Amino acid sequence: MPAAAKAKTPALDVNLDNFWMPFTANRSFKGAPRMVTGAKGMYVKNERGEDVIDAAACLWCVNAGHGRPEIAEAVKQALLELDFAPNFQMGHPAAFKLAERLSEILPDGLDRVFFTNSGSEGVDTALKIALAYHQVKGDSARYRLIGREKGYHGVNFGGISVGGIFRNRQQFPALLHGVDHLPAAVNRKKFLRGFGPADPFFSDELERIIGLHGARTIAAVIIEPIIGSAGVYLPPEGYLKAIREITRKHGILLILDEVITGFGRTGHGAFASEAFGIDADIIVMAKGLTNGVVPMGAVAVRREIHDAFMQGPDGIEIFHGYTYSGNPVSCAAGLATLDIYRTEGLFERAATMGAKFQDMLFSFQGKKGVADVRGIGLIGGVELEPQGPVGTAGMKAFVSCWEEGMLGRFTGDTLAFSPPLIIEEEHITRIHDIVDRVIARQYK
Numbered sequence: 001m002p003a004a005a006k007a008k009t010p011a012l013d014v015n016l017d018n019f020w021m022p023f024t025a026n027r028s029f030k031g032a033p034r035m036v037t038g039a040k041g042m043y044v045k046n047e048r049g050e051d052v053i054d055a056a057a058c059l060w061c062v063n064a065g066h067g068r069p070e071i072a073e074a075v076k077q078a079l080l081e082l083d084f085a086p087n088f089q090m091g092h093p094a095a096f097k098l099a100e101r102l103s104e105i106l107p108d109g110l111d112r113v114f115f116t117n118s119g120s121e122g123v124d125t126a127l128k129i130a131l132a133y134h135q136v137k138g139d140s141a142r143y144r145l146i147g148r149e150k151g152y153h154g155v156n157f158g159g160i161s162v163g164g165i166f167r168n169r170q171q172f173p174a175l176l177h178g179v180d181h182l183p184a185a186v187n188r189k190k191f192l193r194g195f196g197p198a199d200p201f202f203s204d205e206l207e208r209i210i211g212l213h214g215a216r217t218i219a220a221v222i223i224e225p226i227i228g229s230a231g232v233y234l235p236p237e238g239y240l241k242a243i244r245e246i247t248r249k250h251g252i253l254l255i256l257d258e259v260i261t262g263f264g265r266t267g268h269g270a271f272a273s274e275a276f277g278i279d280a281d282i283i284v285m286a287k288g289l290t291n292g293v294v295p296m297g298a299v300a301v302r303r304e305i306h307d308a309f310m311q312g313p314d315g316i317e318i319f320h321g322y323t324y325s326g327n328p329v330s331c332a333a334g335l336a337t338l339d340i341y342r343t344e345g346l347f348e349r350a351a352t353m354g355a356k357f358q359d360m361l362f363s364f365q366g367k368k369g370v371a372d373v374r375g376i377g378l379i380g381g382v383e384l385e386p387q388g389p390v391g392t393a394g395m396k397a398f399v400s401c402w403e404e405g406m407l408g409r410f411t412g413d414t415l416a417f418s419p420p421l422i423i424e425e426e427h428i429t430r431i432h433d434i435v436d437r438v439i440a441r442q443y444k
């Protein structure tokens with residue numbers, strides 16, 4: 001059979017056929033590719049080598065900005081000094097150091113850290129730790145997991161089972177059993193800056209689910225403090241505190257998935273749990289942990305949970321771990337990233353710049369085509385009026401933004417924003433002007 005013509009980028013000599021791209025409409029992308037060819041600071045480069053402002057920290061990852069020499073140097077040193085070492089029945093210093101450094105910025109009490117390679121692995125690790133914890137405590141009837149509608153917890157089987165995004169579940173019918181879902185806690189009012197007014201309905205639903213199954217069968221509740229991938233939704237005031245109280249009352253573990261809200265993004269400390277004033281039992285993190293440059297995730301666990309595993313006869317306490325859990329190169333990237341966050345005060349910066357960023361986003365309120373604006377700190381969503389099936393308007397605006405010189409994200413018809421924490425006022429203005437032009441053209 002004659003080979004089909006290979007799809008190529010117009011400006012780069014790259015054959016696009018063989019890479020099956022994740023979460024991408026492969027056929028339309030390969031017909032009109034959008035290629036990133038370089039990155040520095042607040043900008044990535046398009047295939048013509050032009051600067052494109054990064055309003056999304058490239059998938060919520062690059063909190064300290066692109067091309068940081070400190071991280072590059074640390075990774076290079078690690079590669080030359082200790083490129084790989086196993087952490088199964090062996091150890092190397094960087095993994096212990098990174099766990100210690102994380103425990104210094106984590107909320108009090110969460111100071112035992114298990115390393116993974118991604119947020120998805122972090123979520124599945126957290127769920128497994130929760131299930132195994134109840135087993136070691138002799139409470140083995142607790143096998144149910146409660147997630148949330150609109151929740152995104154990565155793409156592994158545990159994560160999509162507790163996750164609440166239909167499109168991520170529908171092709172994979174055999175999910176974990178014993179999972180139930182809370183309703184998404186979405187404010188009923190539009191254009192709310194920060195949290196919305198208290199709405200006990202959403203947390204009362206947890207009591208209803210507990211009443212249905214019996215508390216003694218439930219191992220854990222997992223939630224994102226802010227619904228990210230499904231559209232940037234902040235909960236009503238007091239919601240997470242109420243969930244915390246209910247879980248504690250019933251001996252259910254609370255897992256917070258802070259994969260996107262971690263590392264300063266909300267403008268209230270290192271983790272969103274601080275912004276919400278709640279003490280989780282387990283926190284999952286990834287992305288900003290290494291500034292996104294080397295894959296890594298982590299699961300921070302309350303000390304009592306960890307210590308429950310350290311009872312009984314000596315031996316492997318949890319039969320779980322990944323070949324690359326805490327590998328030296330990722331740890332080096334993590335340590336260098338945490339240094340940057342500290343020395344440049346980026347979490348504090350996210351508070352001041354976050355307020356200005358929110359002012360900019362809320363300036364779209366009242367503009368034609370804008371259905372809602374939501375956000376906190378350096379997280380934001382501008383929801384557009386639908387223009388056909390869900391996602392049509394969002395995709396169109398996303399592509400136009402890229403063509404105008406801004407890399408964003410879209411989820412449904414919401415443009416999602418999560419710029420690097422090094423953002424300056426001039427960047428905020430640039431993002432504003434591009435989004436303004438794109439919306440004005442799309443909703444003439």
Ligand SMILES: Cc1ncc(COP(=O)(O)O)c(C=O)c1O
Nearest residue numbers: 118119120152153154257259260
């Ligand atoms: C809240 C949340 N959890 C988990 C994940 C999965 O992380 P990863 O893509 O690194 O597996 C993501 C990714 O966006 C996320 O936003």
